[in-house]
Amino acid sequence: MGRGAAVTAGRRTAPGGDDAFHRAWRAGLTTEQVLDEIWELRAGDHDYADGTVFNSICSEPLDPARQVFAEHLAANMGDHRIFPSLPRATALVTRMLGDLLGAPDAGGVPTSGATEANLLAVLAAVRRHTGSGRPRVLLARNAHFSFEKIVALLPVEPVWVPLDDRYRAEPAAYRRALATRPALAVLTTGTSECGAVDAVDTLAPYAASHGVPVHIDGATGGFLVPFARELGHPLPGTGLTTEGVVSVSVDPHKYGGAPIPSGHLLVRDPAWLAPLRSASHYRGAADHFGLLGTRSGAALLATYAVLRRQGRAGYRADAAEVFRLRDRTLELLARAGLRSAFPPELMVVGVACPDPEAVQAEMERRGFIVSVSRRFGFVRLVVHLHQTERQLARLVDELADAVREVAP
Template sequence: MGRRAPVTAAEASGPAGPDGFHRAWRAGLPTEQVLDEIRELRADDHDYADGTVFNSICSEPLDPARQVFAEHLATNMGDHRIFPSLPRATVLVTRMLGDLLGAPDAGGVPTSGATEANLLAVLAAVRRHTGSGRPRVLLARNAHFSFEKIVALLPVEPVWVPLDDRYRAEPAAYREALADRPALAVLTSGTSECGAVDAIDTLAPHAASLGVPVHVDGATGGFLVPFAGELGHPLPSTGFTTEGVVSVSVDPHKYGGAPIPSGHLLVRDPAWLDPLRSPSHYRGAADHFGLLGTRPGAALLATYAVLRRQGRAGYRADAAEVFRLRELTLELLARAGLRSAFPPELMVVGVACPDPEAVQTAMERRGFVVSVSRRFGFVRLVVHLHQTERQLARLVDELAAAVEEVAR
């Protein structure tokens, strides 16, 4: 099941070499030949359904999202006069996502994903800041690396807080940092690396008592945490049921079954979006609230379609299946003599082993995609709906063999 090494520049030019590639580009090619080239380009890609992908929080879009996306490729979120369906769909998608997270009357902005949504949340706080000096943003060391990009782009001062032994924001340190009243405090509901959920239910109300707004990065947990408690896995709330949470980022293209790119910034009070307004230069054109201008309306319409199809009941069933597969994975690992790196809260299972990077390389030779947490030093497995019981059993067998191989 081994796959080829990354393609070199020479290989990318094709068998005719760089000169032949450029001659073909200038003249154009028949459609069938282009499609053949695409098939060749993708020859080494993995398929979510083939039982080799165990590192991804994304998966195949659900029906009817695929059909809707393909049928509406020309729609442009940057032009509401040509496509008035898109602001209407924005309102309806925001209403459904807001209801999922405890605020049916929330305001919202469709985004390319949580990186953009997180950036907009910080930007809104920056523009609301009235104090002197650069506004401070409180972040735990488990924050998604999108925040490292954000603090490099925006005029903010990051304040980093350490983690507890479960890779969550350490509550005492976080409370101490809140006392300095930063312009925005960020908490995470389902960290990308560990699936950890910060103590949002206690830290956000404390922040509110100090007048500090809280943004929750719910990109990973947004479609799982709302159902965790009723499924027997009590976790802090992701969304607006908790006092102090003013905004939440959520990614329907993760456990929501929507196609990429599909993110959303939700705000408890629609007025929180006002600092993000960018007036258009054209009469009759809508103001922008997101970072991007021209962007695919097809993604928003497909998100609408899958939200309507699934409903809350469908997402609850999906969350139940993720938790079931996670428990099965833990059982299989224990039977194979492999040790969990931490008690998992959501969909990430960490495997403790010597030299995890060598284990990842050994798994790649076997055709499997797993990942390694560079910061915390474990093999990272992501449980998703595209996996079957048989595929998980095979994964664990191969992982045990890889760990044994590396230990020799």
């Protein structure tokens, strides 16, 4: 897709100019004219397949998810009497995702993504809290910024834990913080910033010994970590089989091939969802367990479709390819004389350089989308299945040139 849509005074101009836009709004347009306008609006967008996008954990949805999503937009998650397929699909998607994470009998709630799933996990803990004062939530400094939204929305007191030198929750500090008896402890398997995987296998059982339930934010690593060990990457598990883990958020729209928005909250014991129940005002209407009411079931059905198409074997093959492309990226960086900011655990590769923000700006001038970790100060590259080895080689060549270009 081409780039360079017009921008005036800090905002995009309306297609055809403001006056023409408002005239058309009053009168309406033909479908063909509207579709033309959409292409005009998207003229500045990048295409995942064009070899310029290296910052995104999401990608194009796989077939048949695209087809199913388009064909079932009218299915309403808020009305199970009209669409009884949706609770059935919920149960089946929950079963497949639960099996991926080691617990096919898990309970689950479809969500718009991990931000909503994480909020539901914290909300369930808040409503289960029986102590005095605001319940505490234990968070490492690598937690996704969705938790900053959550602690601002809910009546909780965050307890922040520092990180080790690989951007994971520092185990000794985490254990000490558990003495504050939080209502919930959060760990991450695949931070979006660094791809770091917290020590779930040791910290969750330790939390359990203190009576503290653990929620895992597995949005980024949910489709990668389950295969890591069998692919030769000795990472901690992200599953519901680990002692102390009561819930996991997972995003099928990240490495799962599902369309946005597709998230899921999984719970080891379906009874853990009870505090989230909101009764409907209408006889025969289903109670709600998520935050959203009326919304399309198209994403859920598309998620079902892609899970069935891929199967565990397909996702294992995809995970193997992500790890292969990541290792190839590291080889290319070393050959170009660029230094990794940390030993990567999943799909995020950090590049150390003196002025990462200037490098990002130079890369965007060259047409490439990379990102910079504001907190940790490195150029962040995300390896994904929409990339090829040739595209990665071109990226590294351009990145090496950009680093030299902005060097003092």
